[in-house]
Amino acid sequence: MSPTQSTDVRQQTREQAEAHLRALVGPRDGQSDARLREDQWTAIEALAVDHRRSLVVQRTGWGKSAVYFVATLLLREAGAGPTVIVSPLLALMRNQIAAAERAGIRAVTINSTNIEDWQPIHDAIRAGEVDVLLVSPERLNNPGFRDEVLPKLAETCGLLVVDEAHCISDWGHDFRPDYRRIRTLLSDLPDGIPVLATTATANARVTADVAEQLGSVDESRGGRGEVLVLRGTLDRESLRLGVVRLKTAEQRLAWLADHLAEQPGSGIIYCLTVAATQEIADYLRSRGHDVAAYSGQTDPTERHALEQDLAAGRVKALVATSALGMGFDATLGFVVNMGAPSSPVAYYQQVGRAGRGTTLPPEGATVVLLPAIEDRDIWAYFASLAFPREELVRRTIDVLAAEGRPMSTAGLETYVELNRNRLETMLKVLDVDGAVRRVRGGWEATGRPWEYDAERYARVTEAREREQQAMLDYLATDRCRMWFLRDQLDDPAAEECGRCDNCGGLDLSAEVSAAAVEEAGARLSRPGVVLEPRKMWPTALANLGVDLRGKIAEGASEGRAVARLTDLGYGQALRDLFRPGEPDGPVPVPLVKAVIEVLGDWRPAVDGIVVVDSATRATLTADLADGLARYLRVPVLGRYAIVDPSVEPGQGAMNSAQRVAAVGRRFRLEVPSSDDRPLEGRRVLVVDDLVATGWTMTLAAWAVRRAGATEVLPLALALQS
Structure with a gap:
């Protein structure tokens, strides 16, 4: 329909749209006489009549889902293919499917929880039996979906909807790298396919960024010019x-x-x-x-x-x-x-x-x-999880290039000191930027040049700091x-x-x-948090020269900590104790009482203690071990001692494989030379100040078990999270 289409025809289309709206909201809301607001109709008209790309920034509850469902029904009546909705959360998908079904819209979803349904869904799409397909952004970069399903969807879809579109922008509060893959999908759409992006939480900078990524459409290719941005009041009167x-x-x-x-x-x-x-x-x-x-x-x-x-x-x-x-x-x-x-x-x-x-x-x-x-x-803490330093990014690309074949994330962990989540997030960004590519079997380097945009990352960090102050x-x-x-x-x-x-x-x-x-x-004053023992060694430790794999056969039993650093009760006292720059010293009296209370509830039956050395809190750990020895009336039998101080405290803590290798180099179990097997047949309490990754405690327990102990019970003042 051209922009000059008669007013009568447009009015007729609006009447059809409002009939669909009434079916969508249904009698449950007592709105059998529901009518579209002018701004809603403007958005629907842009999509279903003029086939434009549009960004709708409207408050929660404004009716954004009504816009794309009504537009879907109009487009399907005109012979268009199914609508594809990129939606970030399962809860959101479930609500959208329920709303669609009320209007007689045949909606399905492809996500990580319904793998068994994927093939029947693909068959139904090919048969024209699906009006709306909801997919998570993570699906867009799944190799099979990206290479086999996505191109077909791009060819046949009648409308593309990007819900919660602020996730596209790294200026947004909830940036998700998978959303950047939508740019590829946009470029693959045939001419004249309308696109709708929606969000309730976008300031001017995020709005401009998302609109730019939606891109203007060349009128010569059947589009209708620049992206239409509809921004309404964000007041929430209720x-x-x-x-x-x-x-x-x-x-x-x-x-x-x-x-x-x-x-x-x-x-x-x-x-x-x-x-x-x-x-x-x-x-x-x-x-x-x-x-x-x-x-x-x-x-x-x-x-x-x-x-x-x-x-x-x-x-x-x-x-x-x-x-x-x-x-x-x-x-x-x-x-x-x-x-x-x-x-x-x-x-x-x-x-x-x-x-x-x-x-x-x-x-x-x-x-x-x-x-x-x-x-x-x-x-x-969450700010510390920002985009990694350039040397870590370069290291990742270099390792993939040198490998020359796909590597799993677990395999990459042994070469790059980042935890699994940060490594995955970084790889997704590099994938969107074209430096790496996700394939079956993991990730591979593309060989394309890539620049570390330090200035942009710094600006994003500064923006986050301004938001915190706000x-x-x-x-x-x-x-x-x-x-x-x-x-x-x-x-x-x-x-x-x-x-x-x-x-x-x-x-x-x-x-x-x-x-x-x-x-x-x-x-809150009731101390005691369970320390769950590690059950499996990290994958691909052989890459680091460590001959450990599979199940941890000689591991620790369930242990205890006074509290997590994030807890409401003892968390504050422990955060103060472990705050960087705090001087070393004996265990504070309130925490001594908390340890005694934990022991009273737990009642561990032990014959001796092994203490984990600390370079920064030597007095604290020694005082903790000595106090426990006096209270439990058992001897300190040994130390998990620092033998290589060149390995920094916390080195490798960003992922499990790196941490196991670092701890293995840094520590060694030491026991008195006067007794060949002082731990033989004993039940041992292994004592540490702070459990972060859990691998120091795991390796200490493993060493103590291999020295003959029948059981290891871990005890720490704090658990990091």
Whole structure:
């Protein structure tokens, strides 16, 4: 249809679109007379009538999915191929499929959890029986999917949708390298295929970056000119924002226990770490609240069930990490954040989970942020996972080039000092940049020239630091909180909301009961975290000259630590103890008491102690071992001693294979020469100060077992995560 198509025909198309909208929303929302808003119609018209590339930046709940589903139905009626939606999360996919089915749209998904369905889905697509295919961005760079399925989809699809498109931009708060592969897909689309990118969380810089990557379409090739950018107001009229500042973790937990029941409906309690979700959920259940923990470590089947329970109001809250995030579609009455995300943009996205739907109370949904001192430590940890230094990147490319054949990520780990996640992320970026290529069997070098864009990476780092400061400013501001968030997202219509705590529309009590504080304190002061033993040696250790493989036959039993560094209770004392630059010294008295309490609960039956040497905390570890020897009335039988100080503390810690090789060079078990086999037949407590990767403890236990010990029980002050 040309741009000059008659007004009558366009009006007829709009009427068809609105009929499809009514089928999509259905009677469940009481909207049998639903009509498209002008901005929604503008987007649909651009796609289904003018076949343009469009970027829609609109608040959560605006109706972005309605745009692409209605456009799909119009295009399919006109004979177009199926819509392909790139969607980042399984929860989002499930919601989108349910919405599509309500409108009679035949929707399917290809993701890592339904491999057995892939071939029938491919057959159904070829038979024209699929209207919408949802794929995860990771699928786009799976060799089989990329080389065999994707080209066919590009040839036949009628509409390409990129959901949560801020993930394309490394300026965005949730950049994902797999999303950059979409640029290749865009370039392979036939002329005149419309493209829609959508997001609710993009400031001006991210919007411009995504629009540029969508690219302008040459009119001579059947396109309609530049990318259409539709940016609306980001106000969320149904949200009331507030901050409650409490000094201690005990008070914050107590506030939840005292005030959770007051929050409208069901909701989400967001945490910054997996450990916090488990700890807080356990505590709230002990106080009679119906909650459950949810994170990326939760089994996929259980995650699905928990999402359904939350949407149906069968639980008061899910205590979740950001894994419960983008696109989760339910009517939620509140969001509480235990700890602040590292940017206002990320926070805006999380609070956007609340206040959707038509069954909210008249006053709307409540959004509460309870910041903590340790937030900045957690931000710093995640910031440390930025794009690696140039020498590590060059090393990776050189190793692949020298190998001359595909290498697995596990094999590469033995040559490059990066952990599995960072190595995978870096390889994906290099793949998009053309320096490496993912193939069956792993990765290979392409031989193409590649430049390390240090200036860009530095600018991204600086942007992250500004975002962190802006989050601190949000906590301290006396201005309207919704205005603040909208201003951070460059919303030109940002204005005072009249609903937040600073505007006088929300009155949040900071009071907590003495009983709740006491019980929270008792919960947090209960030390003891299980140290799970390593079961398998890393892959490809032979590449590093280490003759270890397969199952660890002579390993440790289950051990204990006082707490994780990220824990709410003893976590702060341990973070202070292990903070870089802190002087060495004996074990602080509160932690001595915590160790004794752990031993009282655990009751390990041991005959002696072996202590792991520390170059930086020699006094601390020696004092810990001596104190344990006196308390347990057993001797210190030996040391896992530093014999090669040229191997730096923590060397190789970025991945398991490198760490095993480094620890093997750095340490050796030493026992008194007066006794040939002092560990023979003994049960031994192996003592260390801090367990990070777990490999030092694993190798110490392995050495002690090989020296004749019948059992090794690990004990540490702290577990890093």
